Amino acid sequence: MHELQIASNLVNAVMDAAKEYKNATKIETVHLSIGKLSFVGEEQLRFCWGAITDEREILKGSELIISDEEVEISCSSCGYVGDLEVSEDPLYHYMMPIFACPKCKGDVEITKGNGVTITNIKLMIDDGEETDG
Amino acid sequence: MHQLVSVDMEKDLLEANRKLAGENHDILKEKGIRSVDMMGSIGSGKTLLIERLAIFLKDRNIKAGVITGDVVGDDDYKRVISQGVPAVNVNTGKECHIDAHLAEHAIEDMDLENIDVLLIENVGNLVCPADFPLGTDIRAVIISVTEGDDMVRKHPLIFKEADVIVINKMDLAQVMEVDIEELKKDAFTVKPGANVVVTDAKHGVGIEELAEAMGLI
Numbered sequence: 001m002h003e004l005q006i007a008s009n010l011v012n013a014v015m016d017a018a019k020e021y022k023n024a025t026k027i028e029t030v031h032l033s034i035g036k037l038s039f040v041g042e043e044q045l046r047f048c049w050g051a052i053t054d055e056r057e058i059l060k061g062s063e064l065i066i067s068d069e070e071v072e073i074s075c076s077s078c079g080y081v082g083d084l085e086v087s088e089d090p091l092y093h094y095m096m097p098i099f100a101c102p103k104c105k106g107d108v109e110i111t112k113g114n115g116v117t118i119t120n121i122k123l124m125i126d127d128g129e130e131t132d133g
Numbered sequence: 134m135h136q137l138v139s140v141d142m143e144k145d146l147l148e149a150n151r152k153l154a155g156e157n158h159d160i161l162k163e164k165g166i167r168s169v170d171m172m173g174s175i176g177s178g179k180t181l182l183i184e185r186l187a188i189f190l191k192d193r194n195i196k197a198g199v200i201t202g203d204v205v206g207d208d209d210y211k212r213v214i215s216q217g218v219p220a221v222n223v224n225t226g227k228e229c230h231i232d233a234h235l236a237e238h239a240i241e242d243m244d245l246e247n248i249d250v251l252l253i254e255n256v257g258n259l260v261c262p263a264d265f266p267l268g269t270d271i272r273a274v275i276i277s278v279t280e281g282d283d284m285v286r287k288h289p290l291i292f293k294e295a296d297v298i299v300i301n302k303m304d305l306a307q308v309m310e311v312d313i314e315e316l317k318k319d320a321f322t323v324k325p326g327a328n329v330v331v332t333d334a335k336h337g338v339g340i341e342e343l344a345e346a347m348g349l350i
Contacts, residue, residue: 003260004228017140021175029139037290039260041158087322096286099293100325107326110293114264118144122137129134 006040006055006116007048011059013118018058023126027062031120033068037097042066071113073099075107084113139158139231150265153233156239161251163211168251172291173275175257177349178301180209181334182275182343183252185287187218189340190250190349198248200239202231202256209254219244230261233268250349259288266294271347277302285319292323297330297346304333 003084004128010032018024034040046064058116085102101108135322140301143228148172148226161239180201187197188302199220201209210222221242223235236253243251253269259276266272274295276284292298298320306313313331320327332339344350 002264005232006146009149013144013146017144021138021142039290069202077279093219093348096319096323097289097293098325099289105325109261114147115291116146117324118142118146120139122139123137125138127134127136 002039003010003044007045007052010049010118011052011056012047014059014121015056016103017118017121017128018123021123021125022083023128024123025126026124027059028118028124029063029065030118031067033067033069033115033117033119035115036071037110037114038116040116060114067119069113069117071097071109073101073108074111075100075104075106075108078104080104080108081111101120105115147264149319150233153237154236154266156268157233157237159268160240160243161268161270163243165329166248166251167271167347167349168246168253168269169271169273169297169349170253170255170262170269170325171273171275172255172262172281172295172300173261173273173276174193174255174259177257177275177277177280178332178334179254179257179275180212180341182299182301182332183254184213184216184218185337185340186252186344187213188216189344191218192349195349196248197250197252198243198245199251200231200236200243200251202235202254204229206257219248223255228261229256229258230265231255231267232265236267256263259291260339263291263294269295273297273299273347275299275301278306278309278318278337281309282311282315283319285316285323289323292320292327297328297329297343298324299343300329300331301334303331303338304336 080103085098087096199213202223213220222240330343
């Protein structure tokens, strides 16, 4: 499934960012924001992340911190920006998103909540100076 | 001495696909080719609809080319070329969808000088293709009555992404006891103003309406 592809892109992006620091010795944490409308499964992604990072010294044991990104839509007709309306159907026990403007029923664009974004990484660097004592 | 450095960034992992999709779109647009991503569930009739569309267009002197995408095998590819329609086969291997990168290579292999329309058959899946646009003018989603009447409500996002929604196998609605109006109602709930076409690919019903909805004629 595509979590492996996403995990692979994630590792490449983190390695690219780490290359900016010549003396990076260890990636400690990676913060990732997953939009609630994206089809990336957190558990599957963690599994793939663990499998890939285990093979790379600098990434081994790195912590992947995942947060949800809320959905935001914007309407080009009336200028509404905000939450998505959902239709709750007790028969099916789940909510169906309605991709229309809650105010004027116009066509909307999803502006947040469908991406998979790296927001921060923390890495250890060796500045080459001896520790006192 | 070791020092912890915090680096804030905003790197979207799906951005690379969207960028490639934009490049695919530019290539096809430059050649004057109208393109459609045919997404849909397994067994919904994507391949037969593509065959019907290609033959319908051929009769009107509009040349269609097809990219057939499957996890493995060339069954769909063989079906399409047996109709005298040029095709390129794409096997995704492990992946559950065609992405813009795979589409790019398939487009490279297609004789773009000799087609007016490009139909890309995505891997049968109503989940993953939604995250991976290919750069086509139109994204279509095909479902059929044999999958039941809850397909739209179970996979709302892909229908939001769809410029055209196809409900196929209308001839089997009665025997399947599936209400096409129910499927349509869900489509209009998820996406008000949705462009819905009902077809029976087996007997060639609704093909002209579909070609029209996709802007192919």
